[in-house]
Amino acid sequence: MAALINVPAKAKRGDIIEIRTLTSHIMETGFRHTVDGALVPRDIITSFTCRYNGTEIFRADLFPAIAANPYLSFFTVARESGKFEFEWIGDNGYSSTASASITVE
Amino acid sequence: MNFWRAIVLAALAATAPALLAGEIPPDARRSGYSFMGPDTRAMQDDDSSNPGMLFVLDGEALWTKKAGSAHKACADCHGDARSSMKGIAARYPAFDKALARPVTLDQRINLCRANHQQAAPLPYESRDVLALSAFVAHQSRGVAITAGDDPQLKPFVEQGRNLFMQREGQLNLACTNCHDDNFEKRLAGSPITQAQPTGYPLYRLEWQTLGSLERRLRSCMTGVRAQAYDYGAPELVALELYLMSRARGMPMETPAVRP
Numbered sequence: 001m002a003a004l005i006n007v008p009a010k011a012k013r014g015d016i017i018e019i020r021t022l023t024s025h026i027m028e029t030g031f032r033h034t035v036d037g038a039l040v041p042r043d044i045i046t047s048f049t050c051r052y053n054g055t056e057i058f059r060a061d062l063f064p065a066i067a068a069n070p071y072l073s074f075f076t077v078a079r080e081s082g083k084f085e086f087e088w089i090g091d092n093g094y095s096s097t098a099s100a101s102i103t104v105e
Numbered sequence: 106m107n108f109w110r111a112i113v114l115a116a117l118a119a120t121a122p123a124l125l126a127g128e129i130p131p132d133a134r135r136s137g138y139s140f141m142g143p144d145t146r147a148m149q150d151d152d153s154s155n156p157g158m159l160f161v162l163d164g165e166a167l168w169t170k171k172a173g174s175a176h177k178a179c180a181d182c183h184g185d186a187r188s189s190m191k192g193i194a195a196r197y198p199a200f201d202k203a204l205a206r207p208v209t210l211d212q213r214i215n216l217c218r219a220n221h222q223q224a225a226p227l228p229y230e231s232r233d234v235l236a237l238s239a240f241v242a243h244q245s246r247g248v249a250i251t252a253g254d255d256p257q258l259k260p261f262v263e264q265g266r267n268l269f270m271q272r273e274g275q276l277n278l279a280c281t282n283c284h285d286d287n288f289e290k291r292l293a294g295s296p297i298t299q300a301q302p303t304g305y306p307l308y309r310l311e312w313q314t315l316g317s318l319e320r321r322l323r324s325c326m327t328g329v330r331a332q333a334y335d336y337g338a339p340e341l342v343a344l345e346l347y348l349m350s351r352a353r354g355m356p357m358e359t360p361a362v363r364p
Contacts, residue, residue, distance in 0.1 A: 002162040006153035024159045027313075068313035069156040 005086065007100040011078035019050065019058075020073040023088055023096060029064040045090035048072060053082040062090075078104045129285060129299060134355060136303045137363055140289075140296040145310070149362035157239060157308040157360025160232075160315045164240025167233060173224025179237070182221060186244055194242035195250045195357050198346045200257045207261050207346050210238045211317060212337060229336035235315045239306050242359035250303070250357060253350025265347025268340055274331030280344075295364070301352040302345070304361020315360065318345050 006020040023045070030042025042064060050058040058074050081104045088096045138146060152158050169180045183189045198207040201216070208216065214237050215226040227234035253262045269280045283292070284300035291297065305318040312320075319341050326333040334341045 002159045002166075004153045004158055004162070020153050022154060022156060022159065024163070067310075069159060071154055071156075 003086070003088075003096065003098040005084075005098050005100045007084055007102055008078075009101075010103045010105065013078060013080075013104050015078045016075050017078050017102075018073060018075055019084065020071070021048075021050075021086055021098075022069060022071045023098075024069055025088070025090065025094075027062075027064075027066055027068045027070065031064065043091045043094075045070060045088050045094065047089045049087045049089075050074070051085045051087075052076060053080065078102065080104050127285060128351075129288075131354070134301060134352065135288075135299055136301050136355060136358065136361075137298040138304070138358065138361065140298045141362075141364060145362055145364055149304075149358070155308070155360060155362055157306075157315055157362060160236045160239040160306070160308075161243045161360060163232070164236035164238070164243075167237050168240060173218060173222035175221060175223045177222050179217070186241065190241045190244040192245050192248045192251075194238075194245040194359065195248045196252050196254070198252060198258075198342055198349065200255050206339065207258055207342055209317075209319070209337075209342055209345060210241060211319075212342075214238060214241075230317060230320055235306050235317065238317070239315060239360050242306065242357065245357040246359055247356050249354045250349055250352050251354075253346055253353065258346060258350075261343050262347050262350050264340075265343035265345070265350075268344050269347055274326065274329035276329040278329045280325070300348060301355055302348045303352055303355050304358035304363070306359065307361040307363055309363050311364065318348070 003021065003023040006018075008017050011017050025045050026043060027045065028040055028043040030040070030044075032040045034040060044064055044066070045062045048058075048060045048062060048070075049056060057076050060072060062070060081102060084100045084102065086098045086100075088094070138149065141149075148154050148156075165186075167179070168186055169178050171178045171181075180186070194210055197210040197213065199213070200206070201208045201213075211229065211234050214234060218224040218226055227237075272279045272282070280300065283297050288297050288299045302318050302321075305321070306315045308315050309321075319336055322341055322344055323333040323336075
């Protein structure tokens with residue numbers, strides 16, 4: 001699925017940087033019914049993880065009340081050059097990944 | 106004498122509201138953007154927080170994906186969309202010679218699929234057609250709207266204008282009653298805008314997805330308790346065309362974000 005990641009391309013060592021992520025997902029709550037009364041099964045992202053050069057730096061659990069196409073923003077300290085890896089896991093075996101690089105001077 | 110004067114005054118008083126009602130002068134036109142709060146504006150302004158951009162990304166992938174029995178992608182004929190599609194959406198709905206009527210961008214995409222890709226049409230409001238039209242319209246971001254300039258479109262613009270002015274539904278309201286005469290006021294807490302279609306297809310937070318101008322028009326019709334026209338109906342296309350010609354010269358914003 002499409003994801004939009006915003007990580008600064010360059011940062012000074014020790015800088016606090018903001019990371020913003022936006023991903024496509026319908027986030028069907030599981031509380032809605034169709035016109036003929038059948039329950040629309042829940043289909044949401046349940047977990048989001050961000051790893052910085054392999055080390056987990058941020059994790060979030062997501063719930064049915066979260067809107068479609070979840071947007072998450074968080075902060076970290078730029079320690080070294082390398083890669084941020086993002087992973088979204090959800091219902092029905094949903095899994096989506098993305099990555100972004102940073103150069104730390 | 107006094108009797109006739111009274112009649113003239115009464116006639117003037119009766120027609121005054123009709124004289125006040127009317128079209129918005131060109132320099133007083135405002136995009137729906139200017140009616141939004143700062144948070145929603147920020148969401149639209151930043152491409153990494155604008156959910157409409159997710160659809161543009163999907164559309165970009167579909168642009169180069171081969172489809173149909175002709176085994177052709179959009180890019181095989183149109184090349185790089187950044188140059189070939191720049192300004193295209195700003196002049197849609199456009200006149201189609203073969204059909205002798207205006208077609209919307211979504212209909213054009215499906216005509217291309219039928220005639221050149223030999224592919225099945227994409228259903229109205231399906232993710233793929235919205236993604237493709239968002240991707241194409243995004244190439245016109247900032248371009249001034251010129252839809253309706255084609256002289257062949259004149260009768261259709263006129264038809265759209267008549268529909269815009271015509272009262273309908275159980276609430277007996279015409280589009281013009283809200284969007285020309287009462288914009289900047291509020292309806293159930295929400296600002297009434299001028300109905301300038303500058304950012305379609307756009308991401309509505311209420312819908313939690315991207316939607317076309319036709320979807321927006323249909324919701325308005327349901328709102329005044331009228332029977333909404335079907336997707337692709339000539340009346341909806343005419344309304345869309347009139348709205349675009351009414352916004353002539355305003356810059357495109359696709360994909361816009363609206364509450």
